[in-house]
Amino acid sequence: MADVVNEGAAGRRTRxxxxxxxxxxxxxxxxxxxxxxxxxxxxxxxxxxxxAAVYTPSEDGExxxxxxxxxxxxxxxxxxxxxxxxGRSPVADAHRTGRFVWLAPEEIADSAASRRAPxxxxxxxxxxxxxxxxxxxxxxVSESPGGFDTADRACLELVAEAVAxxxxxxxxxxxxxxxxxxxxxxxxxxxxxGDDILELFGLGPDEFDGKVETLLGLTVPEDLPSLMSVxxxxxxxxxxxxxxxxxxxxTGPPKWLxxxxxxxxxxxxxxxxxxxxxxxxxxxRAEVTDVxxxxxxxxxxxxxxxxxxxxHAVVTALRKPLRAxxxxxxxxxNDRLVVIVLDPPEPEYWPELWRxxxxxxxxxxxxxxxxxxxxxLREGRAQIWPAGxxxxxxxxxxxxxxxxxxxxxxxxxxxxxxxxxWDAPHDFGPDERALLTASAGLAGQALxxxxxxxxxxxxxxxxxxxxxxxxxxxxxxxxxxARYLPTTAGLExxxxxxxxxxxSDNHVALVIGDVQGHSAAAATLMGQMxxxxxxxxxxxxxxxxxxxHANRLLMDMxxxxxxxxxxxxxxxxxxxxxxxxxGHLPPVLRHxxxxxxxxxxxxxxxxxxxxxxDFPMSPLSLQPGTVIAxxxxxxxxxxDADIDAGMDRFAHELALADPAHLxxxxxxxxxxARRTDDIAxxxxxxEGMAVRPLRDSWTVWRVPQAVGHARRFTRRxxxxxxxxxxxxxxxxxxxxxxxxxxxxxxxxxxRLDLTLVNHRLRVAVADASPRTPVKPTSISWEATGGRGVxxxxxxxxxxxxxxxxxxxxxxxxxxxxx
Numbered sequence: 001m002a003d004v005v006n007e008g009a010a011g012r013r014t015r016x017x018x019x020x021x022x023x024x025x026x027x028x029x030x031x032x033x034x035x036x037x038x039x040x041x042x043x044x045x046x047x048x049x050x051x052a053a054v055y056t057p058s059e060d061g062e063x064x065x066x067x068x069x070x071x072x073x074x075x076x077x078x079x080x081x082x083x084x085x086x087g088r089s090p091v092a093d094a095h096r097t098g099r100f101v102w103l104a105p106e107e108i109a110d111s112a113a114s115r116r117a118p119x120x121x122x123x124x125x126x127x128x129x130x131x132x133x134x135x136x137x138x139x140x141v142s143e144s145p146g147g148f149d150t151a152d153r154a155c156l157e158l159v160a161e162a163v164a165x166x167x168x169x170x171x172x173x174x175x176x177x178x179x180x181x182x183x184x185x186x187x188x189x190x191x192x193x194g195d196d197i198l199e200l201f202g203l204g205p206d207e208f209d210g211k212v213e214t215l216l217g218l219t220v221p222e223d224l225p226s227l228m229s230v231x232x233x234x235x236x237x238x239x240x241x242x243x244x245x246x247x248x249x250x251t252g253p254p255k256w257l258x259x260x261x262x263x264x265x266x267x268x269x270x271x272x273x274x275x276x277x278x279x280x281x282x283x284x285r286a287e288v289t290d291v292x293x294x295x296x297x298x299x300x301x302x303x304x305x306x307x308x309x310x311x312h313a314v315v316t317a318l319r320k321p322l323r324a325x326x327x328x329x330x331x332x333x334n335d336r337l338v339v340i341v342l343d344p345p346e347p348e349y350w351p352e353l354w355r356x357x358x359x360x361x362x363x364x365x366x367x368x369x370x371x372x373x374x375x376x377l378r379e380g381r382a383q384i385w386p387a388g389x390x391x392x393x394x395x396x397x398x399x400x401x402x403x404x405x406x407x408x409x410x411x412x413x414x415x416x417x418x419x420x421x422w423d424a425p426h427d428f429g430p431d432e433r434a435l436l437t438a439s440a441g442l443a444g445q446a447l448x449x450x451x452x453x454x455x456x457x458x459x460x461x462x463x464x465x466x467x468x469x470x471x472x473x474x475x476x477x478x479x480x481x482a483r484y485l486p487t488t489a490g491l492e493x494x495x496x497x498x499x500x501x502x503x504s505d506n507h508v509a510l511v512i513g514d515v516q517g518h519s520a521a522a523a524t525l526m527g528q529m530x531x532x533x534x535x536x537x538x539x540x541x542x543x544x545x546x547x548x549h550a551n552r553l554l555m556d557m558x559x560x561x562x563x564x565x566x567x568x569x570x571x572x573x574x575x576x577x578x579x580x581x582x583g584h585l586p587p588v589l590r591h592x593x594x595x596x597x598x599x600x601x602x603x604x605x606x607x608x609x610x611x612x613x614d615f616p617m618s619p620l621s622l623q624p625g626t627v628i629a630x631x632x633x634x635x636x637x638x639x640d641a642d643i644d645a646g647m648d649r650f651a652h653e654l655a656l657a658d659p660a661h662l663x664x665x666x667x668x669x670x671x672x673a674r675r676t677d678d679i680a681x682x683x684x685x686x687e688g689m690a691v692r693p694l695r696d697s698w699t700v701w702r703v704p705q706a707v708g709h710a711r712r713f714t715r716r717x718x719x720x721x722x723x724x725x726x727x728x729x730x731x732x733x734x735x736x737x738x739x740x741x742x743x744x745x746x747x748x749x750x751r752l753d754l755t756l757v758n759h760r761l762r763v764a765v766a767d768a769s770p771r772t773p774v775k776p777t778s779i780s781w782e783a784t785g786g787r788g789v790x791x792x793x794x795x796x797x798x799x800x801x802x803x804x805x806x807x808x809x810x811x812x813x814x815x816x817x818x
Contacts, residue, residue, distance in 0.1 A: 019046035019155040023162040036262075039162045040070045040138075045438060047148065047155040049140040050122070050445060051077065054129065054163055055091050056136030058082075064091050064136065067262065072449060077122055077141055094126040094137050101126040104147060123147030127160040138163050143445065184212055184274040186263075191215070197278045200257055201247055220246040220254050225640040227259075244281060256281045307331070307450045311341035314418060314443050319343055325423045326350070326398060331416040331447070332377065340416075351397035370394045373405060377414050382406045382437050387425035395419075402426035404436055408444030415447045467527045472500045475508055477572045477689035481662045483670060485634075485679040495522035495563070496632045496680040497530050501537045504802075505755075506572045506689065509537045509546075512630040512682050513565035513584065522561060529554065529563055529607070540804040543569045543580045547607070547615045551582065554608035562608035566630055568620070570684070573692050577620040577628070582607050585633060585643075588651050590659060592625035596651040624688040627659045634677035635669070659685055693757035694721050700739055700750040700765075710739045710752055714763075721756055727816045730795040731761060734812045737788035738765040741773060741810070748807070756816075760797070764811040772801045773810060 019042055026038050036054065043052035051071035055064040066081040083089045094101045105121040125140045125148055138160040142148050179196035191212045198208055201218050208214060216227060223245040246254035261276030311329045319327045326349055330339040370392055376383045385391060385403045395403060399421025406418040418440065472480045480500050495515025502508055511533055515522045532553050536546040547567050554563060564584035570577040579587060579599060583606030586599045601618035636646030657665040662685050673679055698713040700706050714735045718728055742750045748768030755762040775789045792799055792812055799812040
């Protein structure tokens with residue numbers, strides 16, 4: 001039985017030697033545009049860093065700018081893409097003094113290294129990287145409890161020395177380019193290209209006019225959007241970009257080319273430049289060295305956010321290169337190995353004990369049933385068993401031709417294990433053993449980060465769900481569904497929201513909105529705006545007044561954030577609606593014949609921008625079967641297409657859906673959605689009410705005969721509706737008492753509303769006073785008032801009061817024919 005022992009002093013020296021060898025191999029081709037990224041990846045592999053970056057001075061000498069990074073997103077540590085060269089920051093200090101900077105978590109909290117408080121503890125290292133051009137700094141982050149140990153620091157010094165080599169073959173403006181390189185000025189679109197690139201595009205040196213548009217015109221039109229996202233200023237962030245595209249040929253199919261580029265920041269008066277190479281993909285050979293495999297695994301794990309992402313990266317990096325027949329990745333939870341990925345996934349490829357323990361999608365295997373594995377986990381050593389080694393059945397069937405067990409260390413404990421098995425006898429060479437050891441360390445750290453990411457993402461999602469409606473109300477003559485997808489690009493809460501607000505007289509308000517930014521402040525403001533809009537709507541204000549009040553409220557909050565909103569008030573009886581937009585996308589209507597229409601609803605500015613803004617109302621006409629669709633920009637906006645194209649695509653997909661199953665329509669509209677921003681989607685299908693209420697109203701004038709006039713109006717209305725005379729007495733009593741109370745105890749206008757639906761009559765009296773009628777607890781014989789409320793309660797099936805715009809409404813419901 002062969003094994004790989006833990007690193008001691010000799011192991012640390014070996015790690016430094018391996019790092020030195022890998023860096024020397026990368027130095028053979030110093031002009032490679034990928035060299036800088038490859039060098040930085042060695043900090044992940046050999047120095048156990050979770051993030052590494054290079055900062056170099058800008059051309060004006062004012063800033064230290066980020067030009068390349070690898071590892072987890074820098075935003076997790078609050079790191080910036082630029083630091084003032086004369087400012088107080090670890091990066092600037094290291095560059096000015098030429099000294100190494102090593103900071104522990106408590107020292108980082110006191111420094112100016114981060115823009116905001118980081119979400120986790122980490123150690124920071126900054127090493128000067130002095131080159132021929134003045135050099136820059138290497139920055140590295142470690143999440144290990146003790147930070148960078150002696151061997152880690154030695155490896156970082158080697159990486160810093162390697163970083164100082166020229167990173168690209170592109171010289172300064174006016175210099176010579178290598179044959180396969182290019183340099184594009186982002187402000188003018190003027191591009192310098194090597195002769196090999198011109199040959200790939202089928203151009204001679206005398207035929208090329210130096211404009212990037214000339215080259216773009218020779219590409220396949222379908223590939224232009226992705227190319228434009230690279231060559232247009234403002235679309236590309238600092239760092240590397242790689243993509244493949246096709247060039248048209250005089251005869252035959254288009255030729256596939258690969259562009260690798262890096263955006264370099266410009267200084268004062270100097271444009272940013274995109275520099276890189278273009279090569280024929282048929283001439284690119286895949287690297288097969290073990291160092292390259294570790295590099296690819298490190299790069300894949302650097303962007304793996306969830307536990308499943310980590311598992312997929314490990315399987316992709318190890319199974320095929322090692323020609324393994326099966327691979328399992330499992331997390332250690334107490335005394336059980338909970339398997340998170342199996343490849344292949346079918347049960348018949350795995351031992352019988354595992355099949356007996358199968359749970360839903362994956363099994364969880366008891367460690368006590370595999371003492372050899374348990375010992376490996378306790379010792380924390382990667383172990384390899386060649387073919388013929390006697391093992392317990394639970395492990396022997398995983399790799400009859402050879403088995404490798406890799407404990408996954410992370411944060412001073414074992415996060416889990418990776419099992420790799422072969423059916424045919426497998427020969428384990430020393431390079432392969434080193435590959436397995438390096439892979440285990442990378443996977444363990446990535447698994448720990450992914451767990452933290454999953455936990456934080458779940459917490460964020462739970463907070464977001466608490467701020468949104470738990471369920472949508474049942475609507476008369478309509479059905480509404482909603483969907484919300486949080487972004488997967490970060491851990492912060494977004495500001496998208498939706499709401500469905502039942503209103504009086506069978507109206508319903510559909511609301512969707514988006515608060516600027518992704519933060520706790522945005523989520524808090526979102527909750528406040530949703531509550532405010534609901535409160536203003538329930539008070540009975542028209543749509544433009546509701547949005548106007550919300551705008552004034554947001555202005556009074558004195559926040560730097562603004563919000564967009566679309567508010568649609570739908571009359572479910574009449575099939576009409578009024579729409580108000582505040583900087584938000586318009587509704588999309590799907591008509592019963594399957595055609596769709598982006599509503600031409602005039603819009604106002606976003607909420608919180610102008611105090612005295614106008615928010616005009618636009619009418620919408622609805623036929624039974626019409627679907628109203630409201631969404632936020634996360635569903636329709638993308639870097640490679642403008643928002644109008646996204647809305648057209650959204651309308652087209654809505655037209656293809658079957659409106660009979662509204663939930664399936666919502667799910668179909670979200671298929672393939674980019675998760676770089678939050679997405680809220682609200683759909684309502686209007687069917688029309690099967691039974692329409694009978695309504696009538698009467699304005700009560702303040703004259704001595706006012707109560708009598710109200711009674712005569714009520715009697716005349718009920719007679720026209722066919723209400724039997726025996727049911728009128730209770731109604732007339734309620735009308736008399738409510739109208740009398742309003743005239744005696746309030747000032748201003750009084751209105752009487754009658755509504756009849758399904759043998760239930762609603763009497764409502766609105767007045768200008770916000771005071772609610774008080775039900776007396778006891779009445780003496782000598783009292784001259786207070787009995788009216790008791791009489792209303794006695795003859796009503798239900799009664800109550802609700803606030804309305806400018807006052808209140810007291811209502812009573814009376815069952816007829818009882």
